[in-house]
Amino acid sequence: MTTLTDRPHTALLIIDVQNGVVAGSPNRDEVITNINALLDRARSEDVPVIWVQHSDDGLTRDSEAWQYVPELKRRDDEPLIHKNYGDSFEATDLEEQLAERKVGRLVVTGAQTDACIRSTLHGGFVRGYDVTLVTDAHTTEDLSAYGAPAPEQVIAHTNLYWQWQSAPGRTAGTAETAKVSFAG
Numbered sequence: 001m002t003t004l005t006d007r008p009h010t011a012l013l014i015i016d017v018q019n020g021v022v023a024g025s026p027n028r029d030e031v032i033t034n035i036n037a038l039l040d041r042a043r044s045e046d047v048p049v050i051w052v053q054h055s056d057d058g059l060t061r062d063s064e065a066w067q068y069v070p071e072l073k074r075r076d077d078e079p080l081i082h083k084n085y086g087d088s089f090e091a092t093d094l095e096e097q098l099a100e101r102k103v104g105r106l107v108v109t110g111a112q113t114d115a116c117i118r119s120t121l122h123g124g125f126v127r128g129y130d131v132t133l134v135t136d137a138h139t140t141e142d143l144s145a146y147g148a149p150a151p152e153q154v155i156a157h158t159n160l161y162w163q164w165q166s167a168p169g170r171t172a173g174t175a176e177t178a179k180v181s182f183a184g
Contacts, residue, residue, distance in 0.1 A: 007104025015110030020065025
């Protein structure tokens with residue numbers, strides 16, 4: 001159970017599934033399909049959905065690359081968090097949005113696996129949240145030209161190590177889209 005008191009709810013986080021972020025991702029379409037499946041389930045179960053959108057010097061706000069992919073549709077009542085750092089909590093109102101909804105558990109999806117996803121997983125966990133990574137609903141670009149492993153290896157490694165995270169009073173773990181439970 002989360003170490004955050006009076007936070008019985010779960011939220012679905014959709015991080016940075018923007019045109020310029022996922023354009024070169026090897027499993028882009030599968031990830032978007034899985035996020036849409038989770039979106040449908042979350043909405044039907046009245047689970048809060050929180051969208052996160054990154055901008056920086058290489059991802060200019062309001063540009064086509066900055067826009068969310070057209071296959072994912074945010075509702076007006078679903079918060080949109082604008083961020084400039086990898087960790088979705090850093091210098092944003094994400095914590096306030098989650099507190100308002102009494103959320104103590106996060107289900108994490110999106111991009112980039114090796115940057116914003118990892119940062120947010122750890123950021124939520126150290127802030128006291130229970131954090132589940134959806135194994136088939138996150139992706140990353142190919143940075144192997146710079147010495148990084150292939151995207152499939154980055155994704156597999158993140159799934160592997162996140163399933164074993166532990167800390168006093170908090171849980172971490174992974175689940176495939178079909179096995180995600182929004183129950184606390």
